[in-house]
Amino acid sequence: MPSVVASHAINPPSGYTPAATAPVVRPWEKISYGLGDFACGLSWNAVGAFLLYFYTNVALLPAAAVGTLFLLSRLFDAGVDLGVGLLVDRTRTRWGRTRPYFLWTAVPFAILLVLTFTTIDGSTGAKLAYAYVTFALLGILYSFLAVPFSALMPMMTRDHGTRMQLGSARAIGTSASVILATAATMPLVGLLGQGNERLGFALVAGIFAILTLAALFNLFASCKERYYDDAPAGSAVLPHVGAMLRNRAWLVTFLFCLLNFVRFGCVLSVTAFFAIEVMRAPWMIGILLPAVSGTLFLSAFFAPAIFKRTGIRRGCIGALVMAIGLHLALPLVEAQHGLFLTLFLIAAILISLTMTAIFTMAADAVDYHQWLFGTRNEGLLSSGISLSTKVGMAVGTAVIAYILGMTGYDPKAVTDGARTAIRWSYYGGPIMIMIAQILVIMFWPMDGFHDKVRRETDVAAA
Structure with a gap:
């Protein structure tokens, strides 16, 4: 049997209850956890x-x-x-391992969000340098939010059903952030900027920054850490990294999440161009963009029941196969806006099921890691998942940017070649990525295995 150790607190925060008698996660705590994803997602989706x-x-x-x-x-x-992941595993404070980062990072992150959506006067080189600095700093601060946030769930509960509920709450938070960021941004830019998009984007970023601050402070105050392992704060790094790379559950989660966010980045960044230049219907931006991930709100309510019956592997494969079929049909109904939107929304709901699964997979990978290697390393494992989301988004966005550049995209004079590239980027990219996701999720090891993992780790803890 793989090595296992007890999960309990080291220098626990005030109010800690040992694992054997830990209380259930309270309803407001679940809501606050979902609002934490809203805080992280609002800026990143914008x-x-x-x-x-x-x-x-x-x-x-x-x-x-x-x-x-x-x-x-x-x-x-x-x-x-x-x-950041290694730092989280080595953090010891009276507030726990993850919660201090929500408090310390909130204000500078909010400030950088506004600065990122602000541009300066000057040469192209100066404006590009400003963009590099502000975007890079925003990404660094996002790491200090996203990694601890992902590490928090396995510290809150070991119950798989509760984790599915927390995953659903997180999906709702993600959905709310996507809907607000994608549906409200351009109307607010127009309203607040009064025709000046430069001013409008800065003001909208300021509003989003205030909402992000409120949600992060509530996350710090409301969510509790209950489970830790005995890994010493100064233990060697490379053995833990090597163990992480041998954790099959983590590898599948990482690759599945990476591919999901490559697709997400492609679709988010190309949709505005697609609606304006291909569909000739700018009004569709306010429907297509929120649907990309806003449908998480719907899928979050029935995802736990579906995955309880099918398991993660079969449920994700079934959802992706149906979504691929619908995407293949989209070019055929492009001229029929009503039918196009109907098929797109159904496909988005199916894909959202798989995004909901990722949250639970990330927490399950921590249990699997403890069962295999005797330590949980929530921070390190979560850092990899956070990395997959950011790199995936960046790769997806960069691909679209390069395609626009190679086709000579000029917002003042868009060519037919650029429109064709936008069109097939919108359709072909997501289909290829979903096929790759199916191949990856086939290797998920935890379906039907949760009870064995928990039983054997509990025996070691006794």
Whole structure:
């Protein structure tokens, strides 16, 4: 049997209850956890959906240079996320391991969000340098939020059913952030900016920053950590990284999440161009963008029941196969806006089921890690998942930016070649990525295995 150790607190925060008698997660705590994802997602979805548009159409930066900006900044985050994950595992405070980061990072993150959606006067080189600095700093601060937030769930509960509920609450928070960020941004930019998009984007970013602050402070105050392992704060790093890479559940989660966010980044960044230049219906932006992930709100309510019956593997494969079929039909009904939107919304709901599954998979990978190697390493494992979301989004956005650059996209004179590239990026990219996701999820090891893992770790804890 693999090595296992007890899960309990080291220098526990006030109010800690030992694992054997830990109380259930309270309803408001679940809601607050979902609001935590709203806080993390609001800014990042606004960045994913509109920063490429802001850089190319408002700051007037070259599309190819913007693509490089996205890619290099997120590759740099590879080391940042890993470092934050290791730091979380070594954090010892009276507030716990993850919660201090929500308190310490909230204000500077909110400030950087506003600065990122602000441009300066000057040469293209100066504006590009400003964009590099602000976007890179925003990504670094996001790491100090997203990694601890992902590490928090396995510390809150070990019950698989409760984790599915927390995953659903997180999905609702994600959905709310997507709907607000994608549906409200452009109308608010127009309303507040009164025709000045530069001013409008800065003011909207300020509103989003205030909402983010409120949700993060509530997350810090309301959610509790209950489970820890005995890993010493100063233990060697490389053995833990090597163990993480041998954790099959973590690898599947990482790759599945990475592919999901490559698709997400592609679709978010190309949708505005697709609606305006291909569909000739700018009004569809306010429907297509929220539907990309806003349908998480619907799927969150029935995802636990579906995955309880099918398991993660079969449920995700079934949802993705049906979503691929619907995406293949979309080009055939492009001229029929009502039918197009209907098929797209159904496909988005199916894909949202798989996004809900990712949250639970990430927590289950921690249990699997403890069962295999005797330590939980929530921070380190969560850093990898956070990295997959940011790198995936960056790769997806960079691909679209490079495609626009290669086809000579000019917002003042869009060519037929650029429109064709936008069209097939919108359809072909997501289909290929979903096929790859099916291949990855086939290797998920935890379906039907949760009871064995928990039983054997509980025996070791006794």
